[in-house]
Amino acid sequence: xxxxxxxxxxxxxxxxxxxxxxxxxxxxxxxxxxxxxxxxxxxxxxxxxxxxxxxxxxxxxxxxxxxxxxxxxxxxxxxxxxxxxxxxxxxxxxxxxxxxxxxxxxxxxxxx
Amino acid sequence: xxxxxxxxxxxxxxxxxxxxxxxxxxxxxxxxxxxxxxxxxxxxxxxxxxxxxxxxxxxxxxxxxxxxxxxxxxxxxxxxxxxxxxxxxxxxxxxxxxxxxxxxxxxxxxxxxxx
Numbered sequence: 001x002x003x004x005x006x007x008x009x010x011x012x013x014x015x016x017x018x019x020x021x022x023x024x025x026x027x028x029x030x031x032x033x034x035x036x037x038x039x040x041x042x043x044x045x046x047x048x049x050x051x052x053x054x055x056x057x058x059x060x061x062x063x064x065x066x067x068x069x070x071x072x073x074x075x076x077x078x079x080x081x082x083x084x085x086x087x088x089x090x091x092x093x094x095x096x097x098x099x100x101x102x103x104x105x106x107x108x109x110x111x112x
Numbered sequence: 113x114x115x116x117x118x119x120x121x122x123x124x125x126x127x128x129x130x131x132x133x134x135x136x137x138x139x140x141x142x143x144x145x146x147x148x149x150x151x152x153x154x155x156x157x158x159x160x161x162x163x164x165x166x167x168x169x170x171x172x173x174x175x176x177x178x179x180x181x182x183x184x185x186x187x188x189x190x191x192x193x194x195x196x197x198x199x200x201x202x203x204x205x206x207x208x209x210x211x212x213x214x215x216x217x218x219x220x221x222x223x224x225x226x227x
Contacts, residue, residue, distance in 0.1 A: 034215065043116070043202045043218025044155065087154060091214060099145060099168040100216060102154035 004088045009107040018075040020106050022088030025069050033064060033071045036087045038105070044087060048073065075108075083110045114139065116205050116219035124225045125193050133188040133222045137205030143167070144186040145216065146178055147202040155202055161186055162208065190224075198226045 036044035147155035157170040161180035204216040
């Protein structure tokens with residue numbers, strides 16, 4: 001599995017756009033990228049997933065450059081409730097035997 | 113629709129005891145994974161089961177075991193508890209492991225404290 005590297009922490013003011021970049025230099029051809037959000041004492045929650053280019057849903061956007069060696073989670077106009085830990089995961093398509101591995105994540109603090 | 117349910121939510125044990133944690137996946141999901149999360153760290157993979165068979169095992173001692181039942185629910189057992197086993201134990205379900213675009217759905221976890 002490709003190892004991921006993320007910033008340990010980030011701070012942002014309410015209403016700003018937040019971009020969290022994840023590095024996965026050894027990503028394989030059949031790997032996809034998934035981001036999860038976790039609040040204290042809760043399980044992680046799926047945010048967004050992509051393979052290449054750009055994916056957007058009602059919560060966030062995911063930008064993946066052509067070489068796929070990194071990805072950027074973009075959270076538009078964050079609020080205090082977006083304060084959480086964000087994890088970037090790389091997982092193999094149709095693997096069946098390769099579990100998803102979490103790193104330490106990025107702790108986002110949103111300030112009023 | 114019910115999400116992933118875990119029981120109990122909190123548990124206090126003493127060193128040397130045994131514990132059983134339970135997980136019910138989302139209806140229709142056939143894969144269950146267990147993770148251990150120590151405060152300040154990301155979740156660490158323990159086991160993955162699919163169709164009642166073990167599909168993956170993390171770097172945990174043999175004191176940790178699990179099984180999946182015909183209804184796809186799962187149990188995680190930990191024997192001879194150590195202080196270091198204190199953690200949040202998370203269960204996640206998915207339709208199929210490694211399925212294209214697999215997404216894990218997590219329960220709220222069981223907070224285990226070993227005294």
